[in-house]
Amino acid sequence: MTVTFLLLARLPEDGAAAFDAYEDSVLPLLAEYGGRLERRVRSLDDRTEAHLVSFPGEQEFAAYRADPRRGASAPLLERSGAVVELLPVREITFRNGSSDH
Numbered sequence: 001m002t003v004t005f006l007l008l009a010r011l012p013e014d015g016a017a018a019f020d021a022y023e024d025s026v027l028p029l030l031a032e033y034g035g036r037l038e039r040r041v042r043s044l045d046d047r048t049e050a051h052l053v054s055f056p057g058e059q060e061f062a063a064y065r066a067d068p069r070r071g072a073s074a075p076l077l078e079r080s081g082a083v084v085e086l087l088p089v090r091e092i093t094f095r096n097g098s099s100d101h
Helices: 016-033 058-066 068-080
Strands: 003-010 036-042 048-055 083-089
Touching: 003 058, 016 036, 016 048, 016 058, 016 068, 048 058, 058 068
Parallel strands: none
Antiparallel strands: 003 048, 003 083, 036 048
């Protein structure tokens, strides 16, 4: 069963460059675990970023999170000063049965 997550990252004023470096190192790993970055957006002031990410299941997500290359990139995330929140989410359909897309 597909699992979807919303990641919210709150960045300090000077944190975007280090956060970008972290993301450049970990986002390419998604595909190895069947993960997909559905959407990545950032606020105009570069202080908040949101990702919508999906995986085929919990096992693939756990394997991605445990990848040692992610761990090796953790100092970049720390350097960015980002405060990250990860929320499991689900699709919501309108009463007519269609999604917001």
